[in-house]
Amino acid sequence: MSEERVAEQSESTYSFAAMEAKWPAVWDRLGVFTPKDDGSRERRYVLDMFPYPSGDLHMGHAEAFAMGDVVARYWRLKGYDVLHPIGWDSFGLPAENAAIKRNAHPSEWTYANIDTQAASFKRYGLSLDWSRRLHTSDPEYYRWTQWLFLRFYERGLAYRKNHPVNWCPKDQTVLANEQVVNGACERCGTPVTKKALNQWYFKITDYADRLLDDMAELEGHWPERVLAMQRNWIGRSEGAHVDFTVEATDSRPERTVTVFTTRPDTLYGATFFVVAADAELAGDLVAPEQAQALGEYQDRVKNLSEIERQNTDREKTGVFLGRYAVNPLSGEKLPVWAADYVLAEYGTGAIMAVPAHDQRDLDFAKAFDLPVRPVLDTGEDDPAVTGVATVGEGTIINSGPLDGLSKAEGIAKAIEIVKDAGTGEGTVNYRLRDWLLSRQRFWGAPIPIIHCAECGEVPVPDDQLPVRLPDDLRGEQLAPKGTSPLAAAEGWVNVTCPSCGGAAKRDTDTMDTFVDSSWYYLRYLSPQYTEGPFDPEAAKNWMPVAQYVGGVEHAILHLLYSRFFTKVIKDMGLIEFDEPFAALMNQGQVLNGGKAMSKSLGNGVDLGEQLDQFGVDAVRLTMVFASPPEDDVDWADVSPSGSAKFLARAWRLGQDVTSAPGTDPAAGDRALRAVTHRTLAEATDLLESRKFNVVVAKAMELVNATRKAIDSGPGGADPAVREAVEAIAIMLSLFAPYTAEDLWAALGREPSVANAAWPQHDPALTVEETVTAVVQVQGKVRDRLEVAPGISEDELRELALASPNVERILDGRGIRTVIVRAPKLVNIVPA
Numbered sequence: 001m002s003e004e005r006v007a008e009q010s011e012s013t014y015s016f017a018a019m020e021a022k023w024p025a026v027w028d029r030l031g032v033f034t035p036k037d038d039g040s041r042e043r044r045y046v047l048d049m050f051p052y053p054s055g056d057l058h059m060g061h062a063e064a065f066a067m068g069d070v071v072a073r074y075w076r077l078k079g080y081d082v083l084h085p086i087g088w089d090s091f092g093l094p095a096e097n098a099a100i101k102r103n104a105h106p107s108e109w110t111y112a113n114i115d116t117q118a119a120s121f122k123r124y125g126l127s128l129d130w131s132r133r134l135h136t137s138d139p140e141y142y143r144w145t146q147w148l149f150l151r152f153y154e155r156g157l158a159y160r161k162n163h164p165v166n167w168c169p170k171d172q173t174v175l176a177n178e179q180v181v182n183g184a185c186e187r188c189g190t191p192v193t194k195k196a197l198n199q200w201y202f203k204i205t206d207y208a209d210r211l212l213d214d215m216a217e218l219e220g221h222w223p224e225r226v227l228a229m230q231r232n233w234i235g236r237s238e239g240a241h242v243d244f245t246v247e248a249t250d251s252r253p254e255r256t257v258t259v260f261t262t263r264p265d266t267l268y269g270a271t272f273f274v275v276a277a278d279a280e281l282a283g284d285l286v287a288p289e290q291a292q293a294l295g296e297y298q299d300r301v302k303n304l305s306e307i308e309r310q311n312t313d314r315e316k317t318g319v320f321l322g323r324y325a326v327n328p329l330s331g332e333k334l335p336v337w338a339a340d341y342v343l344a345e346y347g348t349g350a351i352m353a354v355p356a357h358d359q360r361d362l363d364f365a366k367a368f369d370l371p372v373r374p375v376l377d378t379g380e381d382d383p384a385v386t387g388v389a390t391v392g393e394g395t396i397i398n399s400g401p402l403d404g405l406s407k408a409e410g411i412a413k414a415i416e417i418v419k420d421a422g423t424g425e426g427t428v429n430y431r432l433r434d435w436l437l438s439r440q441r442f443w444g445a446p447i448p449i450i451h452c453a454e455c456g457e458v459p460v461p462d463d464q465l466p467v468r469l470p471d472d473l474r475g476e477q478l479a480p481k482g483t484s485p486l487a488a489a490e491g492w493v494n495v496t497c498p499s500c501g502g503a504a505k506r507d508t509d510t511m512d513t514f515v516d517s518s519w520y521y522l523r524y525l526s527p528q529y530t531e532g533p534f535d536p537e538a539a540k541n542w543m544p545v546a547q548y549v550g551g552v553e554h555a556i557l558h559l560l561y562s563r564f565f566t567k568v569i570k571d572m573g574l575i576e577f578d579e580p581f582a583a584l585m586n587q588g589q590v591l592n593g594g595k596a597m598s599k600s601l602g603n604g605v606d607l608g609e610q611l612d613q614f615g616v617d618a619v620r621l622t623m624v625f626a627s628p629p630e631d632d633v634d635w636a637d638v639s640p641s642g643s644a645k646f647l648a649r650a651w652r653l654g655q656d657v658t659s660a661p662g663t664d665p666a667a668g669d670r671a672l673r674a675v676t677h678r679t680l681a682e683a684t685d686l687l688e689s690r691k692f693n694v695v696v697a698k699a700m701e702l703v704n705a706t707r708k709a710i711d712s713g714p715g716g717a718d719p720a721v722r723e724a725v726e727a728i729a730i731m732l733s734l735f736a737p738y739t740a741e742d743l744w745a746a747l748g749r750e751p752s753v754a755n756a757a758w759p760q761h762d763p764a765l766t767v768e769e770t771v772t773a774v775v776q777v778q779g780k781v782r783d784r785l786e787v788a789p790g791i792s793e794d795e796l797r798e799l800a801l802a803s804p805n806v807e808r809i810l811d812g813r814g815i816r817t818v819i820v821r822a823p824k825l826v827n828i829v830p831a
Contacts, residue, residue: 083524162199264411445510455499773796
């Protein structure tokens with residue numbers, strides 16, 4: 001479309017295409033969304049969880065980024081210096097799979113998709129600072145990811161160990177516990193198995209207490225369900241470590257095994273001992289005659305997910321190891337079993353089984369005919385008879401020195417006994433496990449460690465960072481083979497040891513992509529900084545992020561890891577704050593017909609087609625108006641065409657204003673001014689509480705009131721009409737930036753409306769001259785009275801009783817009581 005045609009349309013009719021063609025260049029030329037960063041204004045940092053470049057933007061992006069943009073634009077109008085950057089989380093397995101399929105390098109697919117998404121983001125009219133754009137797959141970025149890894153390594157927070165890990169047979173890579181969903185790989189859906197590998201971990205467990213305790217400063221600023229999910233994932237439990245002696249046999253020496261229990265008061269109720277079937281301990285303890293049975297059982301267990309193993313409805317299975325453990329309190333010998341319902345990663349990988357008071361232990365005891373001994377009198381029937389374990393509070397029985405004590409007293413006494421005997425102590429345990437970060441993939445940040453036969457693990461010197469990925473691997477060379485594709489790149493792997501100068505090899509694993517996203521919010525502050533991962537002075541100025549926006553699906557993974565990184569970086573002395581994100585807003589999903597959009601269901605909606613048909617502003621407005629940010633939006637139930645019609649009506653107001661810019665509104669129509677100022681007062685409160693959909697509704701009401709004033713009131717020349725339309729333009733700039741900008745220009749104002757100030761309401765104009773009081777008789781509305789806002793209860797009672805409608809309904813009956821809630825309600829109860 002020619003520039004002349006665009007101009008013609010923009011002057012005569014509402015044309016979203018003309019507006020979308022005109023305004024982006026103006027915004028870029030004026031640098032509207034680049035923060036001043038000079039200290040002249042209070043700084044506010046707004047951040048959307050950055051996207052993965054899997055293709056063009058989809059409906060979920062449209063919702064999420066519209067919500068964050070409302071906050072950024074509102075704060076800018078309120079006078080803050082707003083930082084609202086954009087970048088891409090651009091490492092990851094999908095790019096690798098695409099490269100294999102296309103016989104290409106992952107970077108080709110990745111950066112082509114980034115270009116596509118960047119163009120769509122710009123079309124979407126977001127108030128982004130493009131000067132800080134970053135991609136985690138750029139060597140300039142992952143240099144600092146590797147630098148941070150080495151600082152963690154120096155502090156003992158990055159280490160390697162042999163351990164059974166979650167393994168995806170299809171993707172041929174390790175998965176963190178959080179990446180296993182219902183027993184399957186979250187990426188491809190393949191059932192996950194266990195595999196013993198030497199892997200890199202971050203010691204996040206060292207920060208478990210701080211991750212829990214520091215949530216106190218997030219209360220009221222993060223959704224409670226997110227905080228609850230993190231608390232549950234960390235899973236702090238107070239209890240005791242208790243030492244059991246496994247007796248020696250002719251072929252096995254005596255062995256002390258420590259268990260963690262939250263209920264040491266039930267020690268006398270332990271009737272057997274269980275070791276996780278996949279724990280090394282099982283192999284260490286098993287008697288020779290049971291070794292074959294254990295091996296066969298372990299083969300079956302490795303194909304089970306943790307979800308399946310912990311399913312309370314599954315039939316309990318196990319193998320007797322031919323050994324006995326001695327209860328340190330009672331001296332009783334307990335048979336030692338290996339079972340799949342005990343996890344190697346929880347506690348010590350071994351438990352004392354108290355079947356009377358733990359349902360899984362009871363199910364196992366019944367399956368293998370093991371004794372059940374109640375040691376807690378809860379007033380319920382014997383679990384050995386009912387098959388239902390009794391849990392909770394009660395009086396301790398059958399427990400020698402603990403008899404007659406309460407739960408709390410029994411726990412304290414049991415800990416005292418084992419501590420005095422040197423067989424245990426009180427302790428705290430966590431469900432949280434160290435972060436497994438090794439990945440047998442190509443398209444990720446290489447781990448900057450060199451392995452030398454003489455020197456062992458040798459960090460790559462800082463001046464040799466980044467350890468760049470090779471450019472010559474592509475296609476089938478990247479296909480899964482059980483080890484990282486980097487292992488086959490001999491020219492890349494074989495290096496000289498930085499320490500001794502001998503032959504050595506690079507580590508061939510790459511880092512979990514959650515490492516990249518655990519610190520990106522800091523890189524945005526100074527993306528060109530070369531003296532470190534970020535400029536500490538910039539972090540002091542901008543952090544923490546004032547408003548973070550993203551989906552609740554990241555509650556455990558990304559958010560927990562980012563909090564961990566922030567605490568470590570603080571301990572390194574680079575920052576002064578404990579939490580990266582001061583406030584968090586979750587957005588819901590975009591559904592279609594009550595279901596998540598998917599190709600298999602055939603209910604997908606193409607964002608590009610929606611934008612072409614209705615325009616960017618109509619789609620954005622529809623997303624915001626549909627529901628509060630945290631709720632789902634069902635696209636089948638909304639009307640982008642209705643939004644487009646409303647925007648056209650709002651835009652036409654600008655064509656009807658004839659007063660000059662700067663006209664004093666004080667002489668304008670008071671009724672319209674009152675509507676405008678009440679709208680602004682309400683909108684301000686609603687925006688602060690993130691009720692964006694109600695703000696849209698208020699803007700619609702103001703448009704209607706203004707149109708009425710123009711058509712059948714004081715007319716377009718009235719100063720109050722200009723005041724109202726300017727307020728509408730500013731309000732709409734939060735949701736419909738193209739329409740708002742065009743409306744602002746029609747009013748004779750210089751661009752950009754984003755640089756305008758949020759209008760201040762006049763309290764004197766927000767006071768309603770009258771309010772409607774509802775009069776009820778026996779709870780049914782019988783009249784409505786227009787009364788003064790300050791009317792007293794006695795005055796309102798007299799007016800209500802004098803109402804002809806009320807007198808007719810009462811028909812001479814007496815009155816038992818009159819309930820008055822001035823100035824809005826009177827309820828009369830007849831005798």
